[in-house]
Amino acid sequence: MGGVTVEAAVAEAFREEWGRVVATLIRVTGDWDLAEECAQEAFALALERWPRDGVPRRPGAWLTTAARNRAVDRLRRRTKEAAKLQEVATLADDHAPARDDSGVPDDRLRLIFTCCHPALPLEARVALTLRTLTGMTTAEIARAFLVSEPTMAKRLVRAKSKITNAGIPYRVPPAHLLPERTGSVLAVLYLLFNEGYAASAGADLVRRDLCAEAVRLARLLTRLMPDEPEAYGLLALMLLHHSRRAARVDAAGDLVTLEHQDRAKWDRGEIGEGVAVLEAALRRDRPGPYQLQAAIAACHATAPDAAGTDWARITELYRRLARVVPSPVVRLNQAVAVAMADGPEAGLELVDALRDSGELAGYHLLPATRADLLRRLGRRPEAAAAYREALGLASTEAERRYLAERLAGTGEDGPGEP
């Protein structure tokens, strides 16, 4: 076999097996750093051996065995870890979790739950999940989250030592904790996706790649938790958002709103998969926030154009979402959908109620939405005033440009009243 092919096989094994090898080694040794080091050495060994001996039939099993042997060697050198050595050497897989076709136990679910334990700070959960499950290097994660490498390294070290010192268990939580902890896992993966999505207008590939990593992890979670419809909901939501990435930004780098996106640029393959995954989730009849958001995204993704969108259904979905997630931002989106389904007057009524509640004070999308509805109602001076209010609150240049353009469109863009 040629060198290039073997290298490709190792690269693929790295993508596919890194998390599993690390997860198993952590279970076996209880030592997170040792697990990472041994996994790294196993992959280095593969680069050396596979060209000579050929790619093994079950690369994952080969790598896990190689990493485990390394761990035994290292622990043998540390005499005080005799007890641990005993454990590794006589490794009985009695308590091992489900095995896949290759016969290698899959510890990744306990790894995910441990990385996403709510006793760890959120930013550490995200970083640790990436480092241990995807094999992204500390330098790459640091770049993706716009912090220095030493800062990220410190964050990872602190998280790992808290897991050990505070006694965070390496396990899938028992049934009574499962719903809450699953929520934490889903939130971490969604945050990961949104980090990448927010960067999709930028030039940094590493940041954009976060989306792909988040999709991979969500896909993995659906395989590891086949009975959790929200895992499918999250995967569907990510796929449906991701399908629009090519149309979200114009040639000048400005964000394009959903209404004006070139739908020919949407990835039909991803939309098809997202819709199928969502349908499989909804069949379980246990809808949650991710499934509802995915259902809304699916309405947009399958509509021929903005006007042909099923706004009545979207309104209904937002109404249900607002019940499960009582957030004013959800209610604002609900108002937009109502305006599309029942006319701007009905939407404005909801937006004004939100404004009177004061819950979204300082959030530029509240006056921006109001402005848009007032404009559609022909109430131009009021629309202009609301656009000006939004302009004063918007934080990014792209948003300000968009709002200024809209303000000019009202024909009331003279200096504001004092």
Added chain:
Amino acid sequence: MRYVMFVCDNESVGVPMEDADPESWVREMDARGVRLQGMRLRSGGDATTVRVRGDEVLLSDGPFAETKEWIGGLDLIECDNLDEAIEIASKHPSARFGWVEVRPLWEG
């Protein structure tokens, strides 16, 4: 694993005595065998903070941090892992009105 629970009460929240009474919690945790030791402290007003700077012993009246919340008691617990420690702490009545800090012991 062994943890110390710092049980903090918030003096600015008026809590009816019977709601704040940890007695049934103590009984439950003693029966479970997870509470090794526990003690109640006198109020922060009775505390004296001691510092030595150079050769001088400096004293100040009150707890080391000026807050409306102070440590009202300590419990030493022993349980399987942090999840169990969190469960034990969350059942303490003071967790509802003040807070409980769970700290693992430094062990070899």
